[in-house]
Amino acid sequence: xxxxxxxxxxxxxxxxxxxxxxxxxxxxxxxxxxxxxxxxxxxxxxxxxxxxxxxxxxxxxxxxxxxxxxxxxxxxxxxxxxxxxxxxxxxxxxxxxxxxxxxxxxxxxxxxxxxxxxxxxxxxxxxxx
Numbered sequence: 001x002x003x004x005x006x007x008x009x010x011x012x013x014x015x016x017x018x019x020x021x022x023x024x025x026x027x028x029x030x031x032x033x034x035x036x037x038x039x040x041x042x043x044x045x046x047x048x049x050x051x052x053x054x055x056x057x058x059x060x061x062x063x064x065x066x067x068x069x070x071x072x073x074x075x076x077x078x079x080x081x082x083x084x085x086x087x088x089x090x091x092x093x094x095x096x097x098x099x100x101x102x103x104x105x106x107x108x109x110x111x112x113x114x115x116x117x118x119x120x121x122x123x124x125x126x127x128x129x
Contacts, residue, residue: 002094002122004063005037006070007052010087020089021053023073029065030055063116066091067099067107075105093118 006024010016017036024034037051057063070089086103097118099111 001056001058002119004055004057004066004094005052005092006055006066007090007092008087009090016087017053020070020073020087024053024055024066024069027065027069029062030069033057033062057119063112063119067101067112070101071105071107074101074103091115095122 006020008017008020021034021036024030033056035054037054055066057066070091074087074089088103089101091099091101093115095118097111097115099107099115101107
């Protein structure tokens, strides 16, 4: 199982992240695979609220579900007057590959394909262990 980190950039990041986490937990294929990543507090601080949302996937198939769900979430309410304030989302794989979803719900197909190849390669390595 590979853990992907989903981060959100918006003017209201913490509440948006909470809403996105609930959205992803409601996705049938992702149920039980989503958690909020909370870093340990550093000395002298109360700690950060969250590092992002962690989603466990085993193959490229779940990546497709995740990306589709995230695009739906970003574009869910087009009646809001300020599209400029729409959140953007980043999915980061353990090997550093990144998928970006902008506030319009646009993605780069080559980023998604690179992530799918990485997940499939990782899955094959796990099968050999």
